[in-house]
Amino acid sequence: MSEKLLEIRDLHTYFWTENGWVKAVNGVSFDLWKGETLGIVGESGCGKSVTALSILRLIPNPPGRILKGEIIFEGRDLLQLSDEEMLRVRGNRISMVFQEPMTSLNPVLTVGRQVGEPLELHRGASIKGALRVAIELLKKTRIPAAENRATDYPHQFSGGMRQRAMIAMGLGCEPGLIIADEPTTALDVTVQAQLLDLMKSLTRDLSASLMIITHNLGVVARYADRVNVMYAGKIVETGTAHDIYEDTRHPYTLGLMASVPKIDQDVKAKLVPIEGQPPDLAHLPEGCSFYPRCTFAVEKCSKEVPPLETVGGIHQKACWIDVRK
Amino acid sequence: MRTYIIKRVLALIPTLIFATLIVFFLIRMIPGHVIDLMLSQQDISADKVTRQKIEHELGLDAPVHIQYLRWVSGVVLRGDLGRSLWRQTEVWKDIKTRIPVTAELALMSLMISLLVAIPVGVYAAVRQDTMLDYIGRTVSILGIAVPYFWLGTLVMIYPALWWGWSPSVELIPFRENPLGNIKMFLVPAVILGLFMSAVTMRMTRAMMLEVLRHDYIRTAWAKGAPEKIVIIRHALKNALIPVVTLVGIQVPTLVGGTIVIEQIFSLPGIGLLMYDAVLQRDYSVISGLMLFIGLIVLLINLLVDLSYGWIDPKVRYK
Numbered sequence: 111m112s113e114k115l116l117e118i119r120d121l122h123t124y125f126w127t128e129n130g131w132v133k134a135v136n137g138v139s140f141d142l143w144k145g146e147t148l149g150i151v152g153e154s155g156c157g158k159s160v161t162a163l164s165i166l167r168l169i170p171n172p173p174g175r176i177l178k179g180e181i182i183f184e185g186r187d188l189l190q191l192s193d194e195e196m197l198r199v200r201g202n203r204i205s206m207v208f209q210e211p212m213t214s215l216n217p218v219l220t221v222g223r224q225v226g227e228p229l230e231l232h233r234g235a236s237i238k239g240a241l242r243v244a245i246e247l248l249k250k251t252r253i254p255a256a257e258n259r260a261t262d263y264p265h266q267f268s269g270g271m272r273q274r275a276m277i278a279m280g281l282g283c284e285p286g287l288i289i290a291d292e293p294t295t296a297l298d299v300t301v302q303a304q305l306l307d308l309m310k311s312l313t314r315d316l317s318a319s320l321m322i323i324t325h326n327l328g329v330v331a332r333y334a335d336r337v338n339v340m341y342a343g344k345i346v347e348t349g350t351a352h353d354i355y356e357d358t359r360h361p362y363t364l365g366l367m368a369s370v371p372k373i374d375q376d377v378k379a380k381l382v383p384i385e386g387q388p389p390d391l392a393h394l395p396e397g398c399s400f401y402p403r404c405t406f407a408v409e410k411c412s413k414e415v416p417p418l419e420t421v422g423g424i425h426q427k428a429c430w431i432d433v434r435k
Numbered sequence: 436m437r438t439y440i441i442k443r444v445l446a447l448i449p450t451l452i453f454a455t456l457i458v459f460f461l462i463r464m465i466p467g468h469v470i471d472l473m474l475s476q477q478d479i480s481a482d483k484v485t486r487q488k489i490e491h492e493l494g495l496d497a498p499v500h501i502q503y504l505r506w507v508s509g510v511v512l513r514g515d516l517g518r519s520l521w522r523q524t525e526v527w528k529d530i531k532t533r534i535p536v537t538a539e540l541a542l543m544s545l546m547i548s549l550l551v552a553i554p555v556g557v558y559a560a561v562r563q564d565t566m567l568d569y570i571g572r573t574v575s576i577l578g579i580a581v582p583y584f585w586l587g588t589l590v591m592i593y594p595a596l597w598w599g600w601s602p603s604v605e606l607i608p609f610r611e612n613p614l615g616n617i618k619m620f621l622v623p624a625v626i627l628g629l630f631m632s633a634v635t636m637r638m639t640r641a642m643m644l645e646v647l648r649h650d651y652i653r654t655a656w657a658k659g660a661p662e663k664i665v666i667i668r669h670a671l672k673n674a675l676i677p678v679v680t681l682v683g684i685q686v687p688t689l690v691g692g693t694i695v696i697e698q699i700f701s702l703p704g705i706g707l708l709m710y711d712a713v714l715q716r717d718y719s720v721i722s723g724l725m726l727f728i729g730l731i732v733l734l735i736n737l738l739v740d741l742s743y744g745w746i747d748p749k750v751r752y753k
């Protein structure tokens with residue numbers, strides 16, 4: 111592989127609530143290489159979005175705080191940058207495509223203005239100049255009649271088109287990293303696949319890296335080079351998409367595979383949800399966070415937190431048990 | 436759009452008829468008939484014949500509904516609001532000469548109220564729970580709780596007692612002395628404006644807090660927009676949609692406020708005309724004024740509604 115683009119070390123992002131500190135991201139470390147597509151999967155509430163928002167330093171404070179860690183992007187620790195320097199990273203070197211296409215666009219600004227805005231902000235483009243680029247970007251994301259649609263408002267767009275506009279918005283400044291936070295859950299499966307194909311090819315054109323955040327292991331299998339599986343604010347298994355699928359080593363990943371429909375799976379295939387609920391992030395159990403729901407659990411699991419250990423190549427898991435036995 | 440406006444204007448007519456009807460009859464029910472007042476002032480012992488003569492001359496001997504129909508037909512056919520019962524001047528002319536004073540007072544008050552309310556409301560929302568937020572909120576509660584006529588009266592009395600300063604009683608025309616004119620209106624406009632700004636400020640603050648939670652604000656931050664742009668371009672326009680409604684609702688308050696404030700500061704505007712007309716039971720002046728004020732209030736509300744189309748792209752008139 112080529113150069114490292116992003117290196118996250120021991121990231122801790124907590125939220126202060128009535129119940130104490132919610133440990134949304136609790137010691138996450140991973141790397142991202144130039145041009146690579148990384149998938150982050152896990153159940154709702156496991157800290158995927160908080161990880162992404164931490165990279166952009168968009169954690170609402172209060173209640174949230176990045177307590178510790180390093181986020182080294184293009185050689186600089188983002189957590190050490192001044193607020194002004196951070197403004198020049200957001201939307202410029204790192205752009206984010208948000209999960210809710212219906213609410214992530216501003217209802218009172220035209221789509222073209224919003225798509226072109228990063229160019230206004232980072233390239234000093236005029237409103238008109240930015241609009242011209244925005245039309246090109248909308249064409250790239252295959253919005254029909256882009257010239258006319260650019261002056262429409264978001265409510266005049268369908269859900270899929272808004273999502274395309276969100277993608278277009280992320281491309282203008284040719285960022286090094288695009289983070290797509292569950293870009294497709296609200297859409298039907300074919301649209302979902304189309305958008306992900308589009309996103310993948312557009313990021314390839316920019317030779318940018320792509321981080322796809324999703325519940326859906328099927329998405330990950332098809333689009334990601336590498337996968338991080340998250341549970342309760344930690345990475346519990348990581349490796350190539352092949353490692354995760356064909357050589358699964360964590361009981362939680364096994365559970366996810368059984369419980370989530372895959373894009374190319376027969377719809378009638380039986381889905382088995384993982385028993386139980388994710389833990390309360392303010393009061394994590396001692397030992398492994400997953401052990402209360404784990405069918406493999408042994409005594410040790412309730413006492414000691416398993417570290418992330420290499421099982422071969424870049425494949426790592428955080429589990430005391432060898433699930434192959 | 437044009438048909439929408441025409442429809443809306445036509446819809447004003449029944450409202451206006453209803454409003455004038457109510458006023459026309461109600462004002463005649465207030466004890467103290469205009470003739471009694473006239474006679475008592477002129478110190479004429481009211482024998483029945485003089486009384487009937489005056490009544491007849493003024494057209495007040497006819498039954499009330501006939502008087503109303505006469506008045507309405509005058510308005511509709513000749514655009515004639517009638518004549519003052521006391522002065523015999525044309526009501527429309529009386530109103531017209533006083534429009535500039537009231538318009539200036541109302542516009543200045545409105546501008547002051549918005550210039551105070553919107554920045555303070557936005558600031559209070561963005562720096563929620565800071566000192567300035569608390570100060571803004573406290574002052575705005577005072578603004579709601581303290582009646583402006585009380586404040587206005589204090590302003591009239593205390594500076595005069597302490598420093599011998601009192602607002603000018605003589606109207607300074609803008610064309611002759613612009614500065615003096617603005618100075619003259621400033622104190623009453625500030626009092627009325629601050630009073631109105633209290634509610635607007637609270638609304639702006641609440642709406643900003645609400646809007647700032649939306650996903651599209653996060654999108655704006657994620658683009659690298661600085662705080663100023665996030666707040667002004669992305670949040671404020673959304674927050675102002677309901678504030679515009681509120682300003683529309685406040686128009687009658689503004690009208691009522693100018694009546695009282697003009698009285699306190701003796702500004703010869705429409706409010707003072709109304710005040711005097713009510714005291715004198717000058718029925719035709721009151722009816723004419725009500726029609727005029729009603730029309731203005733309704734038209735301003737129409738303008739407010741139309742401005743949604745400009746501020747909120749989801750609203751398109753068909």
Ligand SMILES: Nc1ncnc2c1ncn2[C@@H]1O[C@H](COP(=O)(O)OP(=O)(O)OP(=O)(O)O)[C@@H](O)[C@H]1O
Pocket residue numbers: 125126127132134152153154155156157158159160161170173174325391
């Ligand atoms: N503003 C906040 N205040 C308090 N807690 C928060 C806040 N934002 C996130 N959290 C907590 O952080 C945890 C992780 O949230 P996050 O949004 O990262 O989940 P996610 O993995 O993205 O889930 P989903 O798949 O549903 O989007 C959640 O348990 C949530 O309760």
Ligand SMILES: [Mg+2]
Pocket residue numbers: 158159160209291292
């Ligand atoms: Mg999320």
